Amino acid sequence: MAFEELLDKVGGLGKFQILQMALILPSLMIVVCHSLLENFTAAVPGHRCWVHILDNATVSDNDTGILSPDVLLRLSIPVDSNLKPEKCRRFLHPQWQLLHLNGTFPNMTDLDTEPCVDGWVYDHSLFSSTIVTEWDLVCDQPSQKPLIQSLVMVGILVGGLIYGHLSDRWLVESSRWLIITNKPDEGLKELKMVAQRNGMKNVEETLNLEGLRATMQEELETAQTRTTIFDLFRTPNLRKRIYLLSFVRFAITLPFFGIIVNLQHFGSNIFLFQVIFGALTISVRCLALYPLNNVGRRPTEIFFLFLVGLSILINMFVPQDMQTLRVILASVGIGCVAASHTCFTVHQSELLPTIVRAKAAGLDLLANRCAAALAPLLMTLVVYLPTLPWIIYGMCPIIAAPVLLLLPETRNLPLPDTIQDVENNKKFSRTVNEKDLYIKVTKF
Known part of the structure; x- marks a missing residue:
């Protein structure tokens, strides 16, 4: 005492x-801010596989320029259990038969798919760039x-x-x-x-x-x-x-x-x-x-x-x-x-x-x-x-x-x-x- x-x-x-x-x-506030930065610098934006007929700058050989992007997405990317486009898989070939299903969704497990061998397309509406988009730290690299x-x-x-x-x-x-x-x-x-x-x-x-x-x-x-x-x-x-x-x-x-x-x-x-x-x-x-x-x-x-x-x-x-x-x-x-x-x-x-x-x-x-x-x-x-x-x-x-x-x-x-x-x-x-x-x- x-x-x-x-x-x-x-x-x-x-x-x-x-x-x-x-x-x-x-000084304490600055230190804490550095710890919180990872939420933004390492944010994982929405993403899907890159596909030729949808993401190529030129019109494809199949003359699909008359189709909307939503339709092309449906032909190229399977959907998950929540009916959202898969983030890590794409169809091996465009599934043209899906054009005639009038809004119904078939069993995607019967269709041939492959990983995102050509890279990913990211949603940049929220983040223009993160370490995830720069280094493709998605799908097969979840631990990175x-x-x-x-x-x-x-x-x-x-x-x-x-x-x-x-x-x-x-x-x-x-x-x-x-x-x-x-x-x-x-x-x-x-x-x-x-x-x-x-x-x-x-x-x-x-x-x-x-x-x-x-x-x-x-x-x-x-x-x-x-x-x-x-x-x-x-x-x-x-x-x-x-x-x-x-x-x-x-x-x-x-x-x-x-x-x-x-x-x-x-x-x-x-x-x-x-x-x-x-x-x-x-x-x-x-x-x-x-x-x-x-x-x-x-x-x-x-x-x-x-x-x-x-x-x-x-x-x-x-x-x-x-x-x-x-x-x-x-x-x-x-x-x-x-x-x-x-x-x-x-x-x-x-x-x-x-x-x-x-x-x-x-x-x-x-x-x-x-x-x-x-x-x-x-x-x-x-x-x-x-x-x-x-x-x-x-x-x-x-x-x-x-x-x-x-x-x-x-x-x-x-x-x-x-x-x-x-x-x-x-x-x-x-x-x-x-x-x-x-x-x-x-x-x-």
Whole structure:
């Protein structure tokens, strides 16, 4: 609780903290936009086989220029069970006898067909060009699109590992971290700067090196030992938390990216879906704070995770032509998974000690990006069972929900500063006054 007392002296939640949040939001928005781009750059437009009598620029030898394109299409492309032109097959030869059927459709299985050996014709009314149309990633190459999407996510993972490490040289560290890592002079300097930005007067009287050392004596003694990433796994309680938190983060991220990179699965108007999902994500993340602070971390997360899984699994049984219901269920899923992210981030920060929180955040990022890379790759499983990827997306959060019961509830509890705080259950389970909750618990 010592550092929370120092934060109270420099103004609590003031102009400085609000400015920090305002400055970091644009960068986070840009990163998310890159993840969502795959819905548009890798969109699969309507397509069919290229046929000579319909798509050749010159009039064919059979003098079919007097026939309409719809008739020529009927003669050249078989129809599927929904009476729509097949996307991956064409007749071996034009079926002229179909001209005399007066709107009826024969059994197409008796007619000779072949794959699209001359390429495809794409519907460019919505997208002028995508990687699918450029590289013909359709029909016999269904696994190529999710593979490319997965590689994009792997690139984000590698970039995060490299540039996240490099950023430690340039970014200003928090005063809490500076003090804990035995840099009290620098930490005191940052605290005074925060106090000045927050408009606090006469801070020199209350903020000095002697007072700081007296207030955080135990934390400074612990800081004499330099920590590494291996310290996350040396003690039993912290090791258990790291494993469980990594699993839950993976289980939350997998369905999130499974939904947002496959918007076409829910309908053709992905622009509208993007607006709906974006507005819903923002609103639900804010609304999730109410049950998080009044009900608790664990029950709120468990509730949202169950809703994520159920909405995805139920959506598998909704027919494709019931677009409204499918979008509603997908909206419930994306909203609840966004709320789960918010709840989990708060819970995770309150479970990890300050001295290794940054290192634990690196592992959390690894679990997050591994799930993001795997999510589109699971779509390659549709060749075995069309619903198999969605079964995995739906079951992961349902399995992760009861795992949260193995982690302690942290509502109304102080943040742990050292590894010993995590191992010492008596100290960590100490309660705080309700009037001090806002300042002492939420500043991390």
